[in-house]
Amino acid sequence: MAVFNALREQAQAGGLTTWLRKYAAKVSRPIFAVILAVIIGAIVILFTSPGALDARFQVVVSAYSALWDGSFGSMASLSNTLVKVTPLILAGLSVAISFRAGLFNIGAAGQMVVGAMAADILALKEPHWPAWLLIPAMLLLSMLIAGAWGALVGFLKAWRGAHEVVTTIMLNWVAFNFTDYLINGPFAAPGGSEQTIALPPGAQLPQLTTVYNQTLGQFLPKADPYQYLVDVGLFLALLALVVYWFISRRTAFGYEIRVLGENPRAAVYAGIPTKRNILLVMAIAGAFAGLGGALHLMGQFPYQLIATTSRIDPTGFDAIGASLLGMNTAFGVLLGSLLFGGLRAASPLVQASGISGDIVLILEALVLFCIGSEFIPALRRILPNWLRFTPIRQQQTMPPSVPVVEPDIEAGVNGSAEESREKVPLEVVTKEVVNESAGGESAGIKEE
Numbered sequence: 001m002a003v004f005n006a007l008r009e010q011a012q013a014g015g016l017t018t019w020l021r022k023y024a025a026k027v028s029r030p031i032f033a034v035i036l037a038v039i040i041g042a043i044v045i046l047f048t049s050p051g052a053l054d055a056r057f058q059v060v061v062s063a064y065s066a067l068w069d070g071s072f073g074s075m076a077s078l079s080n081t082l083v084k085v086t087p088l089i090l091a092g093l094s095v096a097i098s099f100r101a102g103l104f105n106i107g108a109a110g111q112m113v114v115g116a117m118a119a120d121i122l123a124l125k126e127p128h129w130p131a132w133l134l135i136p137a138m139l140l141l142s143m144l145i146a147g148a149w150g151a152l153v154g155f156l157k158a159w160r161g162a163h164e165v166v167t168t169i170m171l172n173w174v175a176f177n178f179t180d181y182l183i184n185g186p187f188a189a190p191g192g193s194e195q196t197i198a199l200p201p202g203a204q205l206p207q208l209t210t211v212y213n214q215t216l217g218q219f220l221p222k223a224d225p226y227q228y229l230v231d232v233g234l235f236l237a238l239l240a241l242v243v244y245w246f247i248s249r250r251t252a253f254g255y256e257i258r259v260l261g262e263n264p265r266a267a268v269y270a271g272i273p274t275k276r277n278i279l280l281v282m283a284i285a286g287a288f289a290g291l292g293g294a295l296h297l298m299g300q301f302p303y304q305l306i307a308t309t310s311r312i313d314p315t316g317f318d319a320i321g322a323s324l325l326g327m328n329t330a331f332g333v334l335l336g337s338l339l340f341g342g343l344r345a346a347s348p349l350v351q352a353s354g355i356s357g358d359i360v361l362i363l364e365a366l367v368l369f370c371i372g373s374e375f376i377p378a379l380r381r382i383l384p385n386w387l388r389f390t391p392i393r394q395q396q397t398m399p400p401s402v403p404v405v406e407p408d409i410e411a412g413v414n415g416s417a418e419e420s421r422e423k424v425p426l427e428v429v430t431k432e433v434v435n436e437s438a439g440g441e442s443a444g445i446k447e448e
Contacts, residue, residue, distance in 0.1 A: 047060075
């Protein structure tokens, strides 16, 4: 019994070690990219700042202090960051699910503005609906319209062979110009201003401080609603993360799109309906992005759409970085959105401290560059085995009932080589090939 317990503990210890190595290999790439981007960004500030060397170092310290204070340094800063994070999470999920299927969705920006426009039109047409009916209807309509907008890209990709990068970029500008026409024309506010009428109160999402003051604030100190601006749309964004995780990891559809993204030929050979899945993936991607646009419209002042602002909103393009940094996982998209949202929220404070706000754009570009440059695989090749953070390759032993057959050289030369191969069972050969390909890094199999 003692021997059995010892063996079980050893197996559990080995499994824990393998698990730790596996997840260390996952997180090492984005963490290294962020650290390297911060270092390079500091070097850029150091060499572009005027004055003596010690003054330049002080500028670097001031820049990163302003970045921290403006993003996560206080509760008010964290609230402003979460305001940026809410639509960024949903746009990041839009990009992530497309990446899962091997598609490059650059159309999140257009899908967001289409979804926001659809929600705005419904609220302006039916302002007297009760809030319990109007808000869900607006969210659902934004997902349907933006989903159809994304499905158009999937249709062109699957049935016409049009590249999704080209079609999403073109449809972005179609969405920007079409919504600007609606804002300046049929749905313009009185007075000829280039904006729509503000949403009715029944279509606005309450702030978290309002909910808190009406519940826990009756017994605890109240919060200032003008200082903490994050709204309840944040919870819907977190719920969308759970939905994305469930779709990608716990459904047959999620498995099919992962296979489609890893190897399209294998997906076709396995009988997976690739055209249908491409269409569905882009429709779901559009629905995520459209929901993000609607939540931002309904949750933040001035609760209206303004012409020409959608084309300069960086959320749709920051989502690409958040998804890449998060390795297309739900938790990774959350962390990537917090990083990019924090950088955007801290930009005004950085500029107020006398440092160019372009450092935010530089850091974002450096993060993407470091991820795409694949520095981690190059470092792994020069590190010792115990520092590589790769899963331990388990040795597969042949079952005792199967005899080990040495290759018959004479049969391969004088006779038929097939006679020697017949002595090894097919399942053993297949198992060895699968294990060999799954264990090495060169197999190209991405683990989740």
